[in-house]
Amino acid sequence: MDPSDRERAERFAAIFERDYGRVHAYAARRVGRDAADDVAAETLLIAWRRRDRLPPDPLPWLYGIARNVVARHHHSGARGRALRRSLELERPAPSVDPADDPAVAAAWAALAPRDREVLALIAWEELPVRDAAKVLGCSAAVFSVRLHRARRRFEAELARGAVPASRPAVPDLTEAS
Secondary structure (H helix, E strand, O other): OOHHHHHHHHHHHHHHHHHHHHHHHHHHHHHOHHHHHHHHHHHHHHHHHOHHHOOOOHHHHHHHHHHHHHHHHHOOOOHHHHHHHHHHHOOOOOOOOOOOOHHHHHHHHHOOHHHHHHHHHHHOOOOOHHHHHHHHOOOHHHHHHHHHHHHHHHHHHHHHOOOOOOOOOOOOOOOOO
16 A cells, blocks of 8 residues: 555545445435445445545535435435335434424425425535535535425415524524524
8 A cells, every 4th residue: 555545544434434424314214224334334334435525625525425325225226105204204404303293394394395405404414515516416506495495385384383583493503503
């Protein structure tokens, strides 16, 4: 193993240690805990094979790979069953418990999967727009439009569920405490 191969392997090992848990959590929210191990392992295997193309900030790149692995998982023989299970496993933002606020859970469930994915990348994965756009393979401008529209549709679903307008359904994490 020459020095450049060793450096790439060491860099990948550091990335694995730092980002495996986030990739696994991403997978678990989309395919369930049982399949998340396989999805995360396959994601990191693909990343290892492409380690000479690692970008400076690899997490969005890893999420993009994981997104494709999840898509293949859903398109397998049990596509319908796996998709229904992953949709059941979708959860609202961590600060909102559906048991405490069923209107929020109902509004989330009423959204299209594409809208949930856009909102989840921002709320759950806590990615900036630029990185979330990389995950979906689009520009930051296109992602911003999708995010704006997804937020409007979520707000409309909340309004249909009669959530009081004076109480924010999802806390604004940008405000200082």
